[in-house]
Amino acid sequence: MAITTVPGTTRPGRPSSPYAERPRRTSLGRKVRDNLTGHAFLIGAVLCFALFSWYPMIRGVVMSFQRTRRGVTTWVGWDNYTRIIDDPSFWTAWKNTFYFTVLALVLGYAVPFFVAILLNELRHAKGYLRILVYLPVMLPPASALFLFKFYAYDPSEAGLFNAILKALHLPTSQWMQSPGMTMPAMVIASTWMNMGGAVLIYLAALQNIPGELYEAAELDGAGIWRRIWNVTIPQTRLILALMAMMQIVATMQLFIEPLILANGAGAEDSATSVAYLIYQHGFFQNDLNGAAALGVIMLVVLAGFSAVYLRLTAKQD
Secondary structure (H helix, E strand, C coil): CCCCCCCCCCCCCCCCCCCCCCHHHHHHHHHHHHHHHHHHHHHHHHHHHHHHHHHHHHHHHHHHCEEECEEEEEEECCCCHHHHHHCCCHHHHHHHHHHHHHHHHHCHHHHHHHHHHHHHHCCCCCHHHHHHHHHHHHHHHHHHHHHHHHHHHCCCCHHHHHHHHHHHHCCCCCCHHHHHHHHHHHHHHHHHHHHHHHHHHHHHHCCCCCCCHHHHHHHCCCCCHHHHHHHHHHCCCCHHHHHHHHHHHHHHCCHHHHHHHHHCCCHHCCCHHHHHHHHHHHHHCCCCCHHHHHHHHHHHHHHHHHHHHHHHHHHHH
């Protein structure tokens, strides 16, 4: 006897249910909900960047081509740029900024790497020493710089550094009151404040180097310096390149160090940086358009450094 089926029914052994398609729909709905949640978090981040990064950047570019007087805004083209470039303080600020960046690359870039190597080689008290190295990063920058200004860089013999120099029978220094010592003193303070994060990054990179490479180098008779040069540096070159670029970008935005340690410009304008000059134009001279033009110039310079870095790393890859 033939079994016929009627629409809305099923064959014997396969009970009909109005919820037969629910698993597929539930799975599809779950995927939609998951994507909506991810996009919701993404939209929040995009809005934050748009409001606090992209919009101020675009607004600054627009303001650099304008002039505002008594509430009236007019377009002036490149006048703000020519006025800023013709200012003698512009070239002094760039000279000081590049000088600070070079000193920071010599001292502030090399010291954290060698401190990380030293910590990586130690067998005992690693955790304690890591906390000790990272402790300055947890201090507010203003507090750390005031500590240097009134305790370490006191020009009298009561200052910490002058006391150390005197104990070593070396001539003392005026530190921030001396034009020649202003930048080195700021680099020392900045390195002490910020090297903790770099040390931890380098330590993470060093611990990923296979131990077999060091064992092979030791069997070949390589000393500590040859192992660093032939094994450590090649194995961490990508991290070193990235940290160099981050160091350049951070140090060229030098601001809080001259503001606190040198009261802004320093002796004979020896501490004036580009970022401080922007602050001076915007808040002391009420020249927001000139400050915007100077900020755009700094943006272009940093973008140029970033483009060179990306070009060089792309060739290495």
